[in-house]
Amino acid sequence: KPAFKLGMSEIKVGWKSHELKVEVSAQKDVYRIREKAQVRIKVRTADGAAPPKGSEVAVAAVDEGLLELMPNRSWQLLDAMMSQRGHEVETSTAQMQVVGKRHYGLKALPHGGGGGKQTTRELFDTLLLWKGVVRLDANGEASVDVPLNDSLTSFRIVAIANGSRGRSAGLFGTGQTSIRTTQDLMLLSGLPPLVREGDSFRAGFTIRNASKRSIDAAVSVTSGAHKAPDPVEVSLQPGEAKEIGWDVTVPHGSDSISWEISAAEKKGDASDRLRVKQKVVPATRGATYQATISQVTGPLAVQVERPKDSVPGRGGINVTLSPKLSAEVSGITEYMRWYPYSCLEQRTSIAVALRNEELWKRVVGSMPSHMDSDGLLKYFPGMQEGSDALTAYVLSISSEAGWKLPDNLREKLIEGLTGFVNGKVVRRSSLPTADLSIRKIAALEAVSRAVEVRSELLGSISVEPNLWPTSAVIDWMNLLIRSKAIPNRAARFREAEQILRSRLNFQGTTMGFSTEQSDYLWWLMVSADVNAVRSVLTLLDLENWNEDMPRLVKGAVGRQHKGRWNTTVANAWGVLALEKFSRKFESVPVAGKTTAALDEKEIYLDWSASPKGGDMMFGWPKDRASLGITHQGSGRPWATIRSLAAIPLKEPLSSGYKIKKTVTPIVQKDKSGWSRGDVARIKLELEAQADMTWVVVSDPVPAGSSILGTGLGRDSQMLTNDEKKTGWVWPAFEERSFEAFRAYYEYVPKGRWTVEYTVRLNNEGSFVLPETRVEALYAPEMFGAMPNRKLGIGR
Secondary structure, eight states: OOOOOOOOOOOOOSOGGGBEEEEEEESOSEEOTTOEEEEEEEEEETTSOOOOTTOEEEEEEEEHHHHHHSOOGGGOHHHHHTOOOOOOOOOOOSHHHHHOSOOOSOSOOOOOOOOSOOOOOOOOSOEEEEEEEEEOOTTSEEEEEEEOOSOOSEEEEEEEEEEESSTTOEEEEEEEEEEEEOOSEEEEEOOOSEEETTOEEEEEEEEEEOSSSOEEEEEEEEETTBOOOOOEEEEEOTTOEEEEEEEEEOOSSOSEEEEEEEEEETTSSOEEEEEEEEEEEOSSOOEEEEEEEEEOSSOEEEEEOOOTTSOTTSOEEEEEEESSGGGOOHHHHHHHHTOOOOSHHHHHHHHHHTTOHHHHHHHHHHGGGGBOTTSOBOSSTTOSSOBHHHHHHHHHHHHHHTOOOOHHHHHHHHHHHHHHHHTSSOOOOSSSSSOHHHHHHHHHHHHHTTSOOOGGGGGGSOOOTTTSOHHHHHHHHHHHHHOTTSTTHHHHHHHHHHHHHHHEEEETTEEEETTHHHHOOGGGTOOHHHHHHHHHHHHTTOGGGGGGHHHHHHHHHTTOBTTBOSSHHHHHHHHHHHHHHHHHHOOSOOOSEEEEEETTEEEEEETTTOTTOEEEEEOOOSSOEEEEEEEESSSOOEEEEEEEEOOOOOSOEEEBEEEEEEEEEEEOSOTTSEETTOEEEEEEEEEESSOEEEEEEEEEOOTTOEESOOOOTTOOSGGGTTOOOBSSOOEEEEEEOSSEEEEEEEEEOSEEEEEEEEEEOOOOEEEOOOOEEEEETTOTTSEEEEOOOOEEEEO
16 A cells, blocks of 8 residues: 655744743632632743733733633743744655555544533533633733633633734734632523423432532522422532422423522531523414505504414504604514524624614624625625625615624625725626626625715726616616716716616505516525615615605505515615604694504504604403404504514424434433433434525524534544535534524525534423424525424433
8 A cells, every 4th residue: 555654843933032931920819709710910021031012912811611612722822923834745646546546445444532511511601701802911910800700610711922122023922820719519500592482301400519518408499480389498518419309390471481599507606508591482472474564544444363273361462653764663673683594694684674773883893703705795704705786785785774894894895885886806796697796786785875985996897777687777777876977977877777676566555666687696695675675775766756656655664574575685675764754744743542443452652752653562352353453633644564483383394405313322321211311313314396595404402402513522523534525515604502503595596405414402390392394594485394293311
């Protein structure tokens, strides 16, 4: 068998002249909770001298439990600055052509390690302190106070130093120390971070005696959703820990459960008290089943009836009153607030649709990790290349929302899109279709919101708006409005405006387009709903469309289904379109009183006390009944009527995708059923009936379970070694949350594929599981769903 051997030895050259030695020391090693740890930092050069004037350190204090899951190598600043160079040696041989490509036995055996049981860990307040700049005094020393929290754990305190003797003499170094917090009696939570309504489980805690004496303690627990159970008495030897717990059932109608558990020594002062909050989600979410929106110009009557398959006692009739159409977004708000998926587009759209600036700031803070080397944004950080369509959308929607991007970030996005238009940056289409001109027009429209677009950038685009889809015509109109340097601008704008007007098609109160079938560019996040609301945004600025605007807006709203538009992108644009329409056309205030009545219940809203409107909630009537709404006073309020119902899935559904699910035991104590600590392999066999971009697979896991394969410390590698994936697909991102396993695919061709994952069952109880679902994110009519049975896990 041909063989090669390479030997090497590492030699560090020139490190000493750039090295800082950093000493970090705390006043003591052990603290009580909520104390302050006084930390001293001392920095010296490699030869023992004080560092240059102006040197500084960055200080971080982090829970060591977090570092066990994933070490932070970014602290090793000197190692990064003096990084290793690649081996610049190349060799080639023809021996394999002479010997032949034969099989010489096993090249390697599967590596082991990572086995054992994963302990329950609470990642709470893992960061105690972060100070980016701490100045050193003339002796190269500094002191920092680190405030401790309530965690009973150990903390790593790290100081990263840097200084300079000149442009070519940077100095770097890292030092660290550890401290821990403790007390004689400790309570540790074993509660699942997330549970579902209807789950019955063992609420478990661990009590530990950290002293050198025996302790007899009484433990009691209360929660905001259950009657307090009887206290438990526990006897603990020095250093001993025991598990305690209570059987509980998660109630309906709450989004969280707050727990408070306390332990006190019977004959002593040792005690502990712990507060924990659990997130509660419904197994079958009460969502909008039907919705309608209308302006109350006279008596309004709507027939209502509870859906036959809905869960009794859940949902009802919701009436939202508002003085302006822009405030009538209750269905959109509900949909976007509970939207489960998490790519950059979806997080951006959710922030805009909810008008949540805090969420938007978090999205902006994560954008650098989503940017590729060309300045284009990626849907997920782990992807190799960014998308011109996504980048154009983020730049456009943020501008329309009135939210500014940081200057350096905006400049990079503009540079990336400009490079895409002039051909310096090449991005292939997700589908083999002639969409390059369409994508370039969308990119230029986004760029025109920030800078003047030069006419020469149109040189690579064949300007044929009559052949373009409606989305490109809208982009072209916006580009012509903002870019005065484009030749024959006025004539071209009149042409595009006439094209758009000729395509508008009204059927009753719903607005459509004559080219709607060819306008559906789902791989570019474009749908007819997106075109409808974006056309409203564009035409609102044109005075010659003022008389048509009320009809256009009502037609766009008429496209809603279940109180919302079909995609996250459409909902984000739609909210902005309604806001803009209200600012221009709805100036008459609403006054007086609006009354809604159903069965024998009557609710009224006084507009002098609630000028922004409000919600009215009615339970389901026993039989079919009429909901009546009347308004007495000035103005014409808008009313959104939604029927809210929780309808569980009983049979598998297939509308473009099919699902088959198999559960196989990997580790199982009792072959007759599942027990705590067992490990199962989940296999999802999926079939797509058509090519599609951006498809997500979502499969729920029981409360408290751990999905293996995260790559974090203490996660078993052996148990996930034989997971198999088949088919011509590869996930762009896999999400392993407390709620579900989700795999996001950038492209899924027609055909079959499978995905497997491994889950450890950590909590005993009976757990409700929502449906397993696969769907195309930008073609929501393409989906598949199957129900899951309740899962019982024993001790």
